[in-house]
Amino acid sequence: MSAGKTAPDAIGEATARLLLEAGAVQVSRGQPFVLAAGWASPVYVDCRLLIGQPSWRQTATALAAAAIAQRLAPGRIEAIAGAETAGIAFAAWLADRLELPLRYVRKRPLGIGHNAQVEGGPVDGLEVLLMDDLTTDAASKVAFARGLRAAGATVTQVLTIFYHQVFPGAAERLAQDGLTLHALAGWDDVLRADRGEWLAAEDRREIERFLADPIAWSTRHGGRSAPGARQPVRRESS
Numbered sequence: 001m002s003a004g005k006t007a008p009d010a011i012g013e014a015t016a017r018l019l020l021e022a023g024a025v026q027v028s029r030g031q032p033f034v035l036a037a038g039w040a041s042p043v044y045v046d047c048r049l050l051i052g053q054p055s056w057r058q059t060a061t062a063l064a065a066a067a068i069a070q071r072l073a074p075g076r077i078e079a080i081a082g083a084e085t086a087g088i089a090f091a092a093w094l095a096d097r098l099e100l101p102l103r104y105v106r107k108r109p110l111g112i113g114h115n116a117q118v119e120g121g122p123v124d125g126l127e128v129l130l131m132d133d134l135t136t137d138a139a140s141k142v143a144f145a146r147g148l149r150a151a152g153a154t155v156t157q158v159l160t161i162f163y164h165q166v167f168p169g170a171a172e173r174l175a176q177d178g179l180t181l182h183a184l185a186g187w188d189d190v191l192r193a194d195r196g197e198w199l200a201a202e203d204r205r206e207i208e209r210f211l212a213d214p215i216a217w218s219t220r221h222g223g224r225s226a227p228g229a230r231q232p233v234r235r236e237s238s
């Protein structure tokens with residue numbers, strides 16, 4: 001697996017339920033969300049909400065630790081690096097639980113002081129797991145991994161809580177850069193776990209329409225229309 005999700009499993013189900021319970025799966029019936037890479041979307045998965053409650057963050061950390069134990073050989077990972085911004089808190093709790101060194105990686109070097117992109121200590125010669133909250137089209141995962149590699153780390157494994165699974169180029173981008181993504185949950189898990197409990201029927205239908213063809217949905221709603229067609233855009237305010 002170089003991108004994504006294994007078959008339905010207990011980790012996917014528990015993570016999906018956690019995201020739904022936390023209200024992290026947010027549907028806009030009005031103006032679409034604009035994602036970091038410029039895609040317009042009717043749905044935004046705000047994993048940052050899990051940071052707020054002790055029980056939610058403890059569950060997220062336990063699920064991340066279980067995924068690592070299930071999918072990676074013991075002792076393989078020598079340090080965890082959190083991706084700026086949302087990945088840092090999750091990485092810190094995971095590193096604590098696994099008793100591993102913690103680093104964080106900036107979106108870009110700071111430009112002052114040491115001009116470092118990687119903070120918290122050296123990564124030279126270490127096999128580092130990159131941890132972030134979420135993967136959309138994986139462009140930022142590749143950039144973070146390159147930053148860590150430039151500082152001397154070996155980076156092949158990426159862990160995120162959620163993976164959108166549907167955006168073009170994600171799997172290819174990860175494979176090209178030698179990265180294996182382990183996602184705790186994806187849309188399959190969320191739609192399976194919902195069982196009509198959390199998502200309103202109309203919101204669920206809109207998510208399904210979007211997932212059936214996210215590029216067409218984005219194009220129709222004024223977002224990016226094709227891979228590479230437009231630079232990332234951000235709203236001034238939401």
Ligand SMILES: O=P(O)(O)OC[C@H]1O[C@H](OP(=O)(O)OP(=O)(O)O)[C@H](O)[C@@H]1O
Binds near residue numbers: 037087140
């Ligand atoms: O490009 P991808 O690898 O698919 O990942 C998408 C990224 O977009 C968001 O970050 P964003 O920079 O918007 O927010 P943050 O600073 O809160 O992490 C999200 O948190 C992911 O890190």
Ligand SMILES: O=C(O)c1cc(=O)[nH]c(=O)[nH]1
Binds near residue numbers: 134
């Ligand atoms: O790609 C993004 O910017 C993005 C998508 C999403 O669902 N949630 C999020 O926090 N960021």
